Amino acid sequence: MAATAKHEGRLRLSLFAAFFCLWIFAICGRLLWLQVVEYGFLTQKAARQQQRSIEVSPPRGVIYDRKGRELAMSVQVDSVFAVPSEIPDQASTANLLAHILKIDPKEMLAKLESSRSFTWIARKLDNNVAGRIRALNLKGIYFQKEPKRFYPKNDLAAQVIGYVGMDDEGLAGIERSFNQRLSGRPGKMLISMDARHRWFGRVEKNPEPGQNLVLTIDEDVQHIAEKELDAAMQKTHAEAGTVVIQNPKTGEILALANRPTFNPNNSRGLDPKSLKNRAVSDVYEPGSTFKMVTIAAALEEKVTSPNEVFDCQMGSIVVGGVRIHDWKPYGLLTVSQILERSSDVGAIKIAMRLGEDRMYKYIRGFGFGSQTGIELSGETRGITKPVNRWSKMSIGAISMGQEIGVSPLQLVSMTSSIANDGVWTPPRIVAGSTSVAQGRTGTAQTVVFRPGQQHRVISSFAAAEMKRMLEGVVLQGTGKNAILDGYSSAGKTGTAQKINPLTHRYDRVKHIASFSGFAPVNNPAITVTVIMDSPLGEHHGGTIGAPIFARIAQQVLEYLDVPHDIEVRNPQRMLLRAKAKPEEEMEGSPDHVGEEVAENDNQQEPPAIVASAAQPGGQGIVPATYHSVTAAETEHAAPADGNPALLQSSKSLLAKTGTVVLDVDAAKTVPSFLGKPVRAVIEESEKAGLEVDIFGSGVARQQNPMPGARLPTGGHVTVQFAR
């Protein structure tokens, strides 16, 4: 009995021991499984939660001007991240951070709860915000330096340089078109913690800094352009303005300014209008400046010569069934004079002699209708129709810069090719790039970008003739305000009516005043093109564009140390310029011939529509001079390719009235303020429903516009007072 009991007792003990043995086996098996078989999987899991590889933004390349001055650079600023598991009290930490960063505490708390090991709190903070967070000395909150884009010159050349988004991604301008070069390659940083409770960043891969870019822009020249453009904007109350300065020989853009503009340092919530780089992306009808193309082509093709006399038919010509009037009746004019006085009839007659095909060849030759290839995003090709889509009137319209859409940059390039002895040079704005030295062994690499392919458009002989004639424009024609002191200058004025985007018709009050020219004439150093969009009141290329050209060119030439080619303070020239009467600088915004582009036309062309132009000649309003032309009077039958819409609209319009007088109701006649004291001027202008901008004190000596001119209600009259 006792033996069996003892035996059973031993049996039970053995069973008990066996139970523990099995348990130990199970544990050892599990250990093998976890620590040997699953080792890789679990190690990976551990790494994923203990370490975090974050991208280290590479420093973005610097954008320099041609003299190595920074236009865009990157500064190291603080970004804040949290290691939530180290934060003792997440709710209060979230509250504190949210208060400083001005965001919802709940959102912040959600961020902290989203991960235990790593979460960004805020990136690229201002120094003072980062300082305030640092001052809190919060547990589990860390700082990481990240590069942030900074534009030291603020809005200087803003549209050229562009701006970047939050992630340093170029969103406009050079920043965008050279984003890849500038941005470099991001590095990797492994953030992990060591056993002593410290987080540390171990750099896995160094970020490759982006390449630096050197622009052809000269900061000082740019500054001159911007300053003068600002002044002009102030004075003319224009909606927008563009100035482009180019070296005609190399095609390098020295300055490119647009108004309105923006500050790329705070690129959020910007007006798209101010972001637009009008110089490359705007398409407008150039107007008279385009006569340069017409006449240069005719000279090159030897269909005429500068001294050939054309009968300008007292300012009236019929093209393709439409009668076109010069703004002022001219009789016999030489080709030079046609350019000087900007006679439409003369230009049309020259173009008709040239013929459509040859005209088109030179339009394309001067770079219109194709991108210039400048290193800026959003460049337009302009609008150029091939000859087979021209109407009978097109040759007339195009010869004086209508029915064609160009960008300011294309106009600059064309002017430069005349200045550059007839060779068209592609404009360029990026001179080259330099890469930062890589590591110890690498060397900095500088790449000079090759200029694009040049091509000859007209012979140097024709170009020389053009230069002389364009100098004549400045000295004797519409461009007297472009006379410089100590330098010869040449150029062409332009006044074009804008097309109202709503009505697709020529706007009666909105004009584009432009001047495109170069100086000095014989060895041009700069080409300057000024385009003012919708100046209020005075709107002629000669009175608006030419003075801006003169001020800019004068300063830039002196800054560039271009030797004077004319006696400084030459009394004759000074006199010439001083005597420049507004009247002489005016040119009619010409009658708009133009093919009616039917609404169903699938090309996005601004429909050049038969719209009558008010022809402010300085004294009172000039009735629009659109006459009905009967079929019998036309030299040509109605266009064969058919523009019934045009004919219909013009007929119906004309049948009723015969003459269209514009703006009679809305317009106010500008009274004469001359000789009156300030007080009287203000009273009188109020009566007239006009605004006056007063300069100086005493009695009125000068006013603009002149008495008798018509302005829309609320228009501005600038009055200069003196004692």
Place this chain on the structure above:
Amino acid sequence: MAKRVSVDRWLLGATLLLVLLGLVMVFSASAVMAKDRFGSPYTFVLRQIGWACAGVLAMVVLRRVDYRKYKHPAVVFTLLGVTMLLLVAVLFLDRSHNTHRWIRFGMLSFQPSELAKPTLIFFLAFFLETRAVAIDDWRRTLLPAVLPSLIFSLLIVKQPDLGTALVCMAMTASVLFVARMELKYLGYGVLASLPALYYLLFHVGFRRQRMLAFVNPWNDPQGAGFHMVQSLIAVGTGGITGIGLMEGKQKLFYLPEPHTDFIFAVIAEELGLLGTVAVVALFGVFCYRGMRAAIRTSDPYARFLAIGITSTIAIQAFFNISVVLGLLPTKGIPLPFISYGGSSLFITLACVGVLLNISQQTD
């Protein structure tokens, strides 16, 4: 009369090695936390060293005290009474970690539930020896034998500390099993406890979550399964050789209670398979030598005592390790000798002293 033999070196050696390893690992697991909380990385380990010294002293002293001295109603019922009083008292004392487990005396804190384990062992051994002839008389033997365990367990569950309560019940069952109780009673007991266990496991929110997380921890690695997943990651990261003492990362932010309940995961991470197998082997040696003592003694009282002590320690150890390895659902059971916890270490070492005394009195 049993003749005196020299001390069981294996048992003593395994115990001391485990205690030493425990001190090292407590330091490794708690240094960062201690620095954070108290400004010195040594806070926890110094306390543990203090308790370990006291414990080893107690062990050495008790090894020399004849175990038969405890076989006295005065000793047994005093212990029962005091434990009972403390277990009730702790429920009315302050809460920490949302539980009523500790009684504090200034710097020191003490868990009455730790005292419950040896008290029950001494009681069972004393009582069963007197009732050895009628072990299966359920009214006069089984019920009185189990009653203190039941009452203690219920009080401990109330703290709440289901793990320790389960250890108490498992130990009671082990002693009864070795005392040759008929197996059917064991079956009844298990059946009777199932509904209660089910209720406790699935109707108390946090345990239910733990259970579900145990079934599939990767289902919700950031939520309920977090502890389990972190523990598995720590163990797996160790590989064969471990990532080096003090180098573990999981203990820093991921493992819950790295210096107590999950210290085995820290060992696994830092010392690898070699370390973990060594620890399991040491417990295996301890278990084997404890049972050997139970088998070799001819005194039923000594056998019950030895089985009670050995099974308590072994069950706790293997349960804790199984939890860490994801073999059992998470329960708050410390790893004997190793986990941080003064009262537990002290009492465990004292019990080993009694076990050593038994082992050296075998024939």
